[in-house]
Amino acid sequence: MSSVKRELFRDPKRGKIAGVCAGLSDYFNMELWLVRILVITAVLLSGGPLFVVAYIACWFILDTKPVTQAHKTSSAYSSQDEDPISVKFKVWQKGEPPRRALFDLKERLTRLDTRVQSMETYVTSSEFTVSREINKL
Incomplete structure (x- = not known):
């Protein structure tokens, strides 16, 4: 197992409002639609203000995703820098x-x-x- 350092970023290109959910889906390696459903459910079940304030705080605190962190295409592998192939086994996991x-x-x-x-x-x-x-x- 490789210990790759993961960082939490906002991804406004994939996001609807500020890209916080898109950043969370990248960080936790989950499908974006599932993260959005979890956030909406948390907002509705908690009464709203706590998660809305947390979302706005993440909007201002988290940096945007750098260009070097962008999603690489699977056909652009080089022999020295090969990305592992990840296959999604469950519907909520991201992968090829x-x-x-x-x-x-x-x-x-x-x-x-x-x-x-x-x-x-x-x-x-x-x-x-x-x-x-x-x-x-």
């Missing part, structure tokens, strides 16, 4: 659709297989043996 995730996984495994084949070709070549013998001297 299963078909796309399997396609991306197949592409990554094909690239990995090609790299392993090229390493195997080099290791079994006479060039590698000569180079290893020279390094031993």
Whole structure:
């Protein structure tokens, strides 16, 4: 498991009012519609003022999402900086659709297989043996 530092930001591009719910959905890795329903339910069940004040406070306190934190497309992977493929198992979790995730996984495994084949070709070549013998001297 990788320990990626997550930060809470507002995302006004995906938000309806100020992007607080969109930021919360990114932070907790939940679908945006579910976060909105939870916030509306909390406002209605609590009488309103507490969560409305908390939303407005988050609006002013939270920074907007930087451009570098924007959602990366799954086809833009490089060999050094690969994002993990996340498949949503439940409807409220965010992630790649299963078909796309399997396609991306197949592409990554094909690239990995090609790299392993090229390493195997080099290791079994006479060039590698000569180079290893020279390094031993």
